[in-house]
Amino acid sequence: MKTTFNLDTIIFYVQDVENLKTFYSAIFGFEVVEAFESTWALLSAGDGKIGLHQIGADYLDKSKGAFKFDSNTKIVFNIDQDIHLLRTHLMDQGVEMREVKTFDAYDYWLCDGVDPEGNVFQLKQQK
Structure with missing residues (x-):
């Protein structure tokens, strides 16, 4: 069976959903199409979407300052x-x-x- 795969959404696991939602919507002009209580945001990015999902509590250590992910x-x-x-x-x-x-x-x-x-x-x- 042959199946066609089309990329729909890329999800980033992030510390601060609101900060990145603001960054991608203000800097790139991406439309916020869905948001939920600072734990999830979905942005329209051309033919695809970017999801911003808050990382789990075990990884949320705000005492270390601004979070930078090495990816x-x-x-x-x-x-x-x-x-x-x-x-x-x-x-x-x-x-x-x-x-x-x-x-x-x-x-x-x-x-x-x-x-x-x-x-x-x-x-x-x-x-």
Whole structure:
């Protein structure tokens, strides 16, 4: 049996749902389509969605200060505007952004950034 899989939602387990909900809706303009008592938020992100799920109480140690997650996951956003201008705009809003890069024989410009909890995202613009 052949099944087609279409990515619907990526869920981040986060310490502060409200902070990341504000970040992704204010910085990227993603619409909040669902929210529940600061423990869950679902945002529309183009053809997919981003879910923000509060991590379990065992991991919520606010005495250590701002939570930064060390993850091996990166979410990639295709963009249709100038990546250099968008990078500057995001940095002006306080978003941590890395340098724009590309590779030989690769048709895209790439630029990584980090959300307030350390989740890495990448902007991808066709050359």
